[in-house]
Amino acid sequence: MAKTKLNPLGITPDPALLAAAKAAFAQAYAPYSKFHVGAALRTPDGQVFSGANVENASYGLGRCAEQSAVQAMATAGARTFTDLVVYAESSPPASPCGACRQVLYEFAPDARVVCVNADGEVLSGLVRDFLPHGFRLEEREDGHGVGTE
Numbered sequence: 611m612a613k614t615k616l617n618p619l620g621i622t623p624d625p626a627l628l629a630a631a632k633a634a635f636a637q638a639y640a641p642y643s644k645f646h647v648g649a650a651l652r653t654p655d656g657q658v659f660s661g662a663n664v665e666n667a668s669y670g671l672g673r674c675a676e677q678s679a680v681q682a683m684a685t686a687g688a689r690t691f692t693d694l695v696v697y698a699e700s701s702p703p704a705s706p707c708g709a710c711r712q713v714l715y716e717f718a719p720d721a722r723v724v725c726v727n728a729d730g731e732v733l734s735g736l737v738r739d740f741l742p743h744g745f746r747l748e749e750r751e752d753g754h755g756v757g758t759e
């Protein structure tokens with residue numbers, strides 16, 4: 611596939627991850643924005659975790675789909691992922707917000723991100739492309755937060 615400005619990785623979403631992201635999308639709780647999003651990621655050993663956006667009457671407490679998926683992964687004991695698919699029906703596809711980029715960067719700065727919509731439009735990049743100079747324990751030399759986890 612030819613690389614485009616929005617899809618520099620020149621990739622299409624993994625079918626299993628796309629199916630999981632669509633299933634999560636169907637469960638999104640977004641009565642305020644009406645903007646449904648589903649996300650699914652795969653760990654190096656092949657486990658798939660998904661999440662949807664979950665909003666709140668106290669708007670600022672809403673949780674994005676990408677963060678929901680990362681929370682599911684971490685809660686299951688997994689600590690990194692190789693691929694993330696984000697599904698929404700917008701054009702261009704939903705792109706992870708700044709907060710999500712930092713949450714993704716914590717666990718998988720080198721993961722591939724593929725954002726896609728119902729028409730198959732793709733927005734892609736590595737997590738580190740979405741968040742240049744991200745803040746991460748392993749990449750710091752000042753000993754910040756070095757612990758046992």
Ligand SMILES: O=c1ccn([C@H]2C[C@H](O)[C@@H](CO)O2)c(=O)[nH]1
Pocket residue numbers: 640643645646647662663664665672673674675676696704705706707
């Ligand atoms: O990549 C994105 C972009 C937006 N949202 C959610 C946040 C909010 O619930 C709604 C509108 O921004 O969509 C996500 O979950 N992921």
Ligand SMILES: [Zn+2]
Pocket residue numbers: 674675676677706707708709710711
């Ligand atoms: Zn977000």
